[in-house]
Every structure is written in C-alpha cells, then in structure tokens.
Amino acid sequence: MSVLRTAFGRGRRLFVGAALAVTLVAGTGGWAAGTAQTAVTGPPPGAAAFRADRVLGVPLPDPASAGPAAVARFFGTLTDAQRHALVVRHPLTVGNLDGAPVALRYEANSRALKAERARQLSRATDPAGTLQDHRQARKAARRCAELLAPGRRILAFDPRGRGQVAEVYGDLTTAGHTAVLVPGSDIDLGTFDRAKDPYGTPTGMARSLRRELAAQAPGMRTAVIAWAGYTTPVGLGPDAATGRLAEAGAPRLARLLSGLAATGAPAPAVLCHSYGSVVCGLAAPRLGRGALRDLVVFGSPGMRRDSVADLHTAARVWAARDASDWIARIPHIELLGLGHGTDPVSAAFGARRVPAERAVGHTGYLVPGTDSLRAFAAIVLGRYGAVR
Missing domain, CATH: 3.40.50.1820 (Alpha/Beta hydrolase fold, catalytic domain)
Structure with a gap:
C-alpha cells in the first residue's frame, strides 16, 4: 500500500x-x-577600474565584495574634494554603489546620464549604423534627457541590458x-x-x-x-x-x-x-x-x-x-x-x-x-x- x-x-x-x-x-x-531575458548581475559598471584606481593614494573598496556598511565607512573618511574626484572619474560606479552618500550618488548619476546621452547621440549619426540603430539611439538619448530634468533625484542608473x-x-x-x-x-x-x-x-x-x-x-x-x-x-x-x-x-x-x-x-x-x-x-x-x-x-x-x-x-x-x-x-x-x-x-x-x-x-x-x-x-x- x-x-x-x-x-x-x-x-x-x-x-x-x-x-x-x-x-x-x-x-x-x-x-x-514573453521572451527570455538575460539578467544583469554582479557589481556596478566600471567596478574593475574603480577597484584598481589609486588616485587617492589608498585602496578603494571593491564594489564586487565590499558590503554597503564598509562602503559607507570608507566614504566617511574622505574629504569633499576626494569624493568629488571619485565621482568625476567613476560616475557609473559611484552612482550605483550602495552605501555611498545619497547626494553623491545623485551627482554621479547626473554625470553618467549626460555621458550616456552623448554616447547615444553619437550613435544616432554613426554612418556605420542602420536606420533602426539610429532610431534606437535617439530614443535612448531622449530617455537620458528626461531623467536629467531639473528636480529629479536619480539614485541608480545602469544602461546595461x-x-x-x-x-x-x-x-x-x-x-x-x-x-x-x-x-x-x-x-x-x-x-x-x-x-x-x-x-x-x-x-x-x-x-x-x-x-x-x-x-x-x-x-x-x-x-x-x-x-x-x-x-x-x-x-x-x-x-x-x-x-x-x-x-x-x-x-x-x-x-x-x-x-x-x-x-x-x-x-x-x-x-x-x-x-x-x-x-x-x-x-x-x-x-x-x-x-x-x-x-x-x-x-x-x-x-x-x-x-x-x-x-x-x-x-x-x-x-x-x-x-x-x-x-x-x-x-x-x-x-x-x-x-x-x-x-x-x-x-x-x-x-x-x-x-x-x-x-x-x-x-x-x-x-x-x-x-x-x-x-x-x-x-x-x-x-x-x-x-x-
């Protein structure tokens, strides 16, 4: 039985x-x-370059392994000038780095969005691209411009996928x-x-x-x-x-x-x-x-x-x-x-x-x-x- x-x-x-x-x-x-999607995983874009950067004379936290609490402690040791330097050099990484100061992430993502908009506008006129490529690039550039509107606070921006x-x-x-x-x-x-x-x-x-x-x-x-x-x-x-x-x-x-x-x-x-x-x-x-x-x-x-x-x-x-x-x-x-x-x-x-x-x-x-x-x-x- x-x-x-x-x-x-x-x-x-x-x-x-x-x-x-x-x-x-x-x-x-x-x-x-529905169509199968490839998940975006892992650390923020540019993590390897951020990890290897020695511009401050000290090791930077590894975005792939450092927890948000460790990231927060690290940024707490920096001066405003040092924080700004990291934003300028690594906007995509800092903008997506959980544990980084919120206002710093807003600044970093603004820079990242401007850079992505410029990249897409360049693609939109690239003679090597197709008409469809140009249309998609113009659409992406408009999307970035919309997110850059005054008053918007972008806590994270990742153009991958x-x-x-x-x-x-x-x-x-x-x-x-x-x-x-x-x-x-x-x-x-x-x-x-x-x-x-x-x-x-x-x-x-x-x-x-x-x-x-x-x-x-x-x-x-x-x-x-x-x-x-x-x-x-x-x-x-x-x-x-x-x-x-x-x-x-x-x-x-x-x-x-x-x-x-x-x-x-x-x-x-x-x-x-x-x-x-x-x-x-x-x-x-x-x-x-x-x-x-x-x-x-x-x-x-x-x-x-x-x-x-x-x-x-x-x-x-x-x-x-x-x-x-x-x-x-x-x-x-x-x-x-x-x-x-x-x-x-x-x-x-x-x-x-x-x-x-x-x-x-x-x-x-x-x-x-x-x-x-x-x-x-x-x-x-x-x-x-x-x-x-």
Missing part, C-alpha cells in the same frame, strides 16, 4: 505540474507571449518615514515612467503614494524610492512563471536596503507588486535587522515561500489583492520550477490583510481614492490601526 500511495503522490504532483504549465500557456497565449534606474521622491536624508516600491514585469529604463497605465509603473506608484502620505500626514518628512533595479520578465512567458530572474534580482534589492540602512535612512516599508513580490520573498531572508520594517505585497503570484515564517524576517508582512485582479487565476503552487507557491492573501500564508475593495485590476492598487492606497500610506507612516 505504501508503494501505491507513493506512486499516486508522484503522479498527482506531475499532473498538477502539467496542469500548471497548461494553465500558464493558455492564460498567456503561449510561451511566445534593458537598463535599470531608481528615483527618489522626497528628501531621503531627512525623511522620518520611507518606502521602496518594487515593480513587476515589463519594467525597465524605457518603461520606468511610461504614460500608459501610469499606476502600473514605479514612478506613477511612487508619486501617488507620496501624495497620499502628504495628505495623511501634512508636514511629515517622507521619501519614496521607485526602484527598477533588477531585470524583470517581459510578457507572461517562462520568465514570469519561474524564479530565475527573481533569484538574480533578490541580492540587488537586499543590497539596496542594506545600503539605505548604512547611510542612516530609517527602515523602510517595501511595497512589492506582482513579480516584484517574488523578488521580495527571496530577498527578505538576506536582510539584517533594521533594514526592513514592513513588507507589503499586492497582486502577488506568490513569494516562493510557504508562509510568513519562511521569510525569516522580523518585519510585519502584509498582502492585498482586489477581486478583479487576474493574478488570482494563476495556480498558487510551486512544482518543477513553475509557479511561485502559496497565495500570500491566503490564511495559510499568515500575512496581514490589506483592504483592496476599491482597487480595480492588476495595476489599480495605488490609484488615488482607493482603500489600498490609503492603507499602504498608513503602513508607511506606522499607523497600523488605520489599516482595516
């Missing part, structure tokens, strides 16, 4: 796994709906309450702040949350980081159904949060949308105490964890899903590499529920006037009694 039970169990798991694959393919129009970027709304150095927004699929340098479906973009979500924070706590100093710092899936193909890109993105998110802690920012509430919640689920166990205060997932396909306990975090964990979100139709299992596990809004997972009765669809959670947006802001402000 035990042999029969074992065989039946294996057969049932294979059947469920096959059903999951069929459901995902049918629900997305086939694997062709589809491009990554992080932007701060508010003053991160004086904020008493902070939040980090982690997006899901189809977000990159080009779609970071697209006009279409704005509340499904990092910038649209961040701006809406910041306005709600100001409405709930006038005069309170807050900051919201829109973080598109990992390679996201494109479409709803195999990348969205597996954890491969989330596993590559989780260390990057953990390093960002550790870097904020190292520079003295208060522990943030991290709000994770859709596939971004998979990244957050894998990043949470990597974080030390004080790097994360609240973890909020919404429109989540799962976190690749069976329960809140499996996140190994002291942070409060919250979950929201509105009734019209199509993500509810995705099977919440993980088998043979497909799927992301237990539904975070289920009682079995154990997260605190966030109301989302007025939210509509998969990207409607931060639309002004929704109960989910009000609740998210209350969580960021630590007003947990207001979340009903």
Whole structure:
C-alpha cells in the first residue's frame, strides 16, 4: 500500500505540474507571449577600474565584495574634494554603489546620464549604423534627457541590458518615514515612467503614494524610492512563471536596503507588486535587522515561500489583492520550477490583510481614492490601526 500511495503522490504532483504549465500557456497565449531575458548581475559598471584606481593614494573598496556598511565607512573618511574626484572619474560606479552618500550618488548619476546621452547621440549619426540603430539611439538619448530634468533625484542608473534606474521622491536624508516600491514585469529604463497605465509603473506608484502620505500626514518628512533595479520578465512567458530572474534580482534589492540602512535612512516599508513580490520573498531572508520594517505585497503570484515564517524576517508582512485582479487565476503552487507557491492573501500564508475593495485590476492598487492606497500610506507612516 505504501508503494501505491507513493506512486499516486508522484503522479498527482506531475499532473498538477502539467496542469500548471497548461494553465500558464493558455492564460498567456503561449510561451511566445514573453521572451527570455538575460539578467544583469554582479557589481556596478566600471567596478574593475574603480577597484584598481589609486588616485587617492589608498585602496578603494571593491564594489564586487565590499558590503554597503564598509562602503559607507570608507566614504566617511574622505574629504569633499576626494569624493568629488571619485565621482568625476567613476560616475557609473559611484552612482550605483550602495552605501555611498545619497547626494553623491545623485551627482554621479547626473554625470553618467549626460555621458550616456552623448554616447547615444553619437550613435544616432554613426554612418556605420542602420536606420533602426539610429532610431534606437535617439530614443535612448531622449530617455537620458528626461531623467536629467531639473528636480529629479536619480539614485541608480545602469544602461546595461534593458537598463535599470531608481528615483527618489522626497528628501531621503531627512525623511522620518520611507518606502521602496518594487515593480513587476515589463519594467525597465524605457518603461520606468511610461504614460500608459501610469499606476502600473514605479514612478506613477511612487508619486501617488507620496501624495497620499502628504495628505495623511501634512508636514511629515517622507521619501519614496521607485526602484527598477533588477531585470524583470517581459510578457507572461517562462520568465514570469519561474524564479530565475527573481533569484538574480533578490541580492540587488537586499543590497539596496542594506545600503539605505548604512547611510542612516530609517527602515523602510517595501511595497512589492506582482513579480516584484517574488523578488521580495527571496530577498527578505538576506536582510539584517533594521533594514526592513514592513513588507507589503499586492497582486502577488506568490513569494516562493510557504508562509510568513519562511521569510525569516522580523518585519510585519502584509498582502492585498482586489477581486478583479487576474493574478488570482494563476495556480498558487510551486512544482518543477513553475509557479511561485502559496497565495500570500491566503490564511495559510499568515500575512496581514490589506483592504483592496476599491482597487480595480492588476495595476489599480495605488490609484488615488482607493482603500489600498490609503492603507499602504498608513503602513508607511506606522499607523497600523488605520489599516482595516
């Protein structure tokens, strides 16, 4: 009998796994709906040159191995002139170096964006390029110009791959309450702040949350980081159904949060949308105490964890899903590499529920006037009694 039970169990798991694959393919129009992405991993661009530079007469921290706390200590020993010298010589590296002073990163990324814009404008007139090359280069140059607009605070900029970027709304150095927004699929340098479906973009979500924070706590100093710092899936193909890109993105998110802690920012509430919640689920166990205060997932396909306990975090964990979100139709299992596990809004997972009765669809959670947006802001402000 035990042999029969074992065989039946294996057969049932294979059947469920096959059903999951069929459901995902049918629900997305086939694997062709998404294309496989190459994840950007490792240290910031130019790390080798930065590590080898002896302009200051002392070894510089290795971006590939030095933790954010060590980076913060190193920059704390430098004069303003020495810091500026590193920005001039290594803007891409300093601009993406978690643990470096925030204002220095803004300056470095401004320089990096100007250099990238110049490079793309040169490509746009290169006679060796095709017409398509020229169009893509002009588009990239315009993107850089948009990010260079006065008042924008770019915390990270990496042109590799589809491009990554992080932007701060508010003053991160004086904020008493902070939040980090982690997006899901189809977000990159080009779609970071697209006009279409704005509340499904990092910038649209961040701006809406910041306005709600100001409405709930006038005069309170807050900051919201829109973080598109990992390679996201494109479409709803195999990348969205597996954890491969989330596993590559989780260390990057953990390093960002550790870097904020190292520079003295208060522990943030991290709000994770859709596939971004998979990244957050894998990043949470990597974080030390004080790097994360609240973890909020919404429109989540799962976190690749069976329960809140499996996140190994002291942070409060919250979950929201509105009734019209199509993500509810995705099977919440993980088998043979497909799927992301237990539904975070289920009682079995154990997260605190966030109301989302007025939210509509998969990207409607931060639309002004929704109960989910009000609740998210209350969580960021630590007003947990207001979340009903």
